[in-house]
Amino acid sequence: MGDRTQIIFTGGGIRVVVSCPDLTPKVSGVDEEQKLGIHWGFDIKKPCPIISMHTLDVGYDLNLKDHLVVDNALEEKAIEVYHDENYKSRRWLFPSYNFTVSVIWSPFLTQAAIFEDINGVSTSEIELHLDKLDKNWTEQYKSLDYMIIAAGKWFIKTAIYYEKDTILGCHYCPKRNLTELGFNFAYRKVIRNVFDYIISSNHKGMIFYRTTTPDHFEELDEFEKASAKASEKRVNLKLLDVTPLSLLRPDGHPGPYRFFQPFAKDKNATIINDCLHWCLPGPIDSWNDLLMEMVVNG
Template identity: 25%
Template sequence: MWACRLTQRTKFSYEGFRWQPQNCEMPDFERSAFLRRMKDKTLAFVGDSLGRQQFQSLMCMASGGEESPEVQDVGRKYGLVKARGALRPDGWAYRFPKTNTTILYYWSASLCDLEPLNITDPATNFAMHLDRPAAFLRRYLSRFDVLVLNTGHHWNRGKLRANRWVMHVKGKPNNDRKLAVIGNAKNFAVRSVIKWLNSQLPKHPRLKAFFRTISPRHFSHGDWNSGGSCDNTAPLSRGTEVSQDASSDSAVESAVKGTGLKILDITALSELRDEGHISRYSIKGTEGVNDCLHWCLPGIPDTWNELLFAQL
């Protein structure tokens, strides 16, 4: 669904650029080297659909973009099976048997624990526990060697209403006016999950944990549902360098400071790549609909994985 070469798009120059950090050499991503580094290890992405894109990108990079019949679907070991009536499972897990490397993704758009308020009612609301990490994280953390978290784009009133999420703190509906502000609630949840994960690191000394900064949107002249678009196809029209030291995602940067988590900072470098979005070139090609949030693959998320591999 993200393969822009299967759409009506005609310009693919965005595929030909690589990031070069100053004063250090970023290693080329070689799948054999990656799989050797990840021998007998499990790498987990937990987050929203941009986390899913990073997972899909890494699966393509690790398999060389080719069908690999030997790669095993091990989703069942992590409870990742399609529920009756669902469009897709809550995630996927695949094992590369030659090196016993598992790469998985779990959909948790807010990273918060979600609990149905009335389990017998299909239309029930969900308690969104801002101070409690997703149950999947608590259950399977001991199996992970590398964990990459992200959240951000679902923190708006429309998404909360559509998902029937009701903010809870300390097991009760939130009545703190400050936390009722969506941005404050998001930052509180991010700090909560980082604080929890940091407390778990001594029990899992081999675990390397990353929090990925937010992936930028490039809608102009409106939003996704009000005629917004991103028609630029010229690479680096916004500039060629990131010169700032601080992260453009200050909330994540401050939350990981002083903890055992590392920041995977992709915001500023992705900000310069507005030509790499799906734009209007989706597989379905719905008239008047632009996707200036998700990225073409191969594309910008590959860079995120190159940075991740370099840090590993």
């Protein structure tokens, strides 16, 4: 099926076509590519509905402007124009729309030395510079019309924190004689620095700050302070909070099925449940619905 990911917008809904080495033609008797034509929604009266994309109308379901409804027969495959060595940062182009979609890999938003392999096994603590923003995203920031800032998950990892090239302390480093500061300390400092950078930039693009899960970080006072300053300088900073919506769909996580047929050899096997990642299609489809609403009518 190839090794590229392609996002296609069509009339009657949003269709996502994905091709990558991890997708097999059929899993559990279901065609994987066919699954991607299904839209998962949130409906409290009818929990967990699965609606074919052919029954949806973008103009109706998202209350979008008429010009966003595209004929169902039209589709354009995105062209991958860039990827880094590890395929973590990538960029796709929709030529006829002169529109690009980018994924910029910057898990901490600041400069970080990470010593992990592809499976997340680390040989040393992460070295995180809280006061030095990552050039991976800052150098592209002013060229972007829309940007979603999403960070948080990586902050729970073992790390040593630096400021002005001096060690401040760490998070979960029992073998080191360092002050335990906790990941909230680092997350708050980084987000504050990110907001300060955005506000001082005078960039006129639309910037979304996507919250992280409340069990990791609940306080939003840093965003509220930044939002007030952003309004004064006419910087378009918005909050995207998908947590309340996602709490309705715990079944959207892979659970034990992150790996193919986990109980095939032993039905009583002890399997680690994956409650961090999300299945596609799934609840994250509705995150996109929210984002589109905010882009068009925000």
